[in-house]
Amino acid sequence: MSRTTIKDLAEYTGLSLGTISKYINGGEVKPKNKDLIDEAIKALHYNVNQFARGLRTNRSKTIGVLIPSLENFFCTSLVASIEEELYQHQFSVMVCAYQEDSQRERDQLRFLQSKNVDAIVIVPTNSFKTARMVRDIIDTGTYCIAVDRKLMGIKCDYVGINNFQIAYDVTSYLLEKGHKRIGLLGTGQTTLTAIERYNGYAKALEDAGIAEDQALVGFGNNFASGAYRQARRFLRLRNRPTAIFATNYDTTLGAITAINELGLSVPEDISVVGFDNLSVAKVFSPSLTIVAQPMQEISHATVTRILANIDHPDAAGDDVVLKGYIVYGSSVLQRN
Missing domain, CATH: 3.40.50.2300 (Response regulator)
Incomplete structure (x- = not known):
């Protein structure tokens, strides 16, 4: 099978060789011509040399x-x-x-x-x-x-x-459910995202008149393993939290793993609010309350x-x- 050329594209579209060449080399053409050329490229399996095109247009796409x-x-x-x-x-x-x-x-x-x-x-x-x-x-x-x-x-x-606000809303929801000892699983104290989520949690406690207990705040290493260790620490406290707010997907995994390993039940023994992966939240039993990002x-x-x-x-x-x-x-x- 012979290789498709710009002449073949011109015959397919009815456009001039100059218009075809201009577009392939990164030039601007009329929108209707662009659509027609794109259709021809796809239909005739024309191979655009993006590397060469990038050298001419200073764009690699x-x-x-x-x-x-x-x-x-x-x-x-x-x-x-x-x-x-x-x-x-x-x-x-x-x-x-x-x-x-x-x-x-x-x-x-x-x-x-x-x-x-x-x-x-x-x-x-x-x-x-x-x-x-x-x-x-x-x-x-x-x-x-x-x-x-x-x-x-x-x-x-x-x-x-809105990291601060969503963390504030989750913590307020747990407070409304009667939870006063709420554990926060964070992903470290170096990124603004983690700091804002912690601040939202702390502000909700403050507004509810509840003193923050640093024993209930755990920052991991941005991986599920770090959150798992912090969750186990929470759950082994003499006065352990009644709820855990896990502030991203990895901390959610770490929390659930620790809860399961210790033979505890959600929500009878410990309530959980997670973060991300709505599909997993739905299949988890019981279904997980979760923060979803758009x-x-x-x-x-x-x-x-x-x-x-x-x-x-x-x-x-x-x-x-x-x-x-x-x-x-x-x-x-x-x-x-």
Whole structure:
């Protein structure tokens, strides 16, 4: 079978060779012509040399995504949603993970920059060096956007949820259910996201006139293993909590694992509110009350800003704060 050429595309579309060549080489054509050429490329299996095209247009049609871990549910959901939407705009995605290691994070940033990606989506650490590197990348003309965790001290677009408010709402809900000893499982004290969720929890206790007990606050290592150890510590206290609020997916897994291993029942022995992965929450028995993040809205806001600012990276610096919401299950016991 002979290789498809731009002449074949021209015959299929009825457009001139010049129009076909202009579009394939990254030029602007009328929207109706673009749609027609795209249809021909797909129908005739024409192979666009994106590398050569990128050299001519200074665009690789590739977006880099840097996340803490490929085992993190939020991160993999984010990647899947972003990839799906970017595909509709003919962008590919290159994914790297840094395993919560700030040095590895910067190494991966250098790698993505070396691949001439058109933009970088990052779920960052709170490292000053990382923030400074992102600022330098923006200064060289590559658009960057932080998701879930904000980069402090630099001008960079950000998309996330109302972390303080949703943590306040969850804690208030548990208080309304009669729980006064509420354990908080956090993911560390270095990211703004974790700090905001802790602050929301602490403020709800304060507003209810309940003194915070530091023995009921546990910060792990951003992995389920750290949350598991903290949950076991909670559950072995002489005056253990009556409820646990797990502030992300990994801490939810850690809490449930510890509860099961100690032979306790939810919600009879311990009430639980988790975070992320609504599908797992529904199949858990009893169904888990959980904070859900609007993943489609997060990915859409991220992609929208990539497309709007990819040619103007230094103009970015807006925050998009979306609303998380509580999905009520049967994992919280009424105590009064």
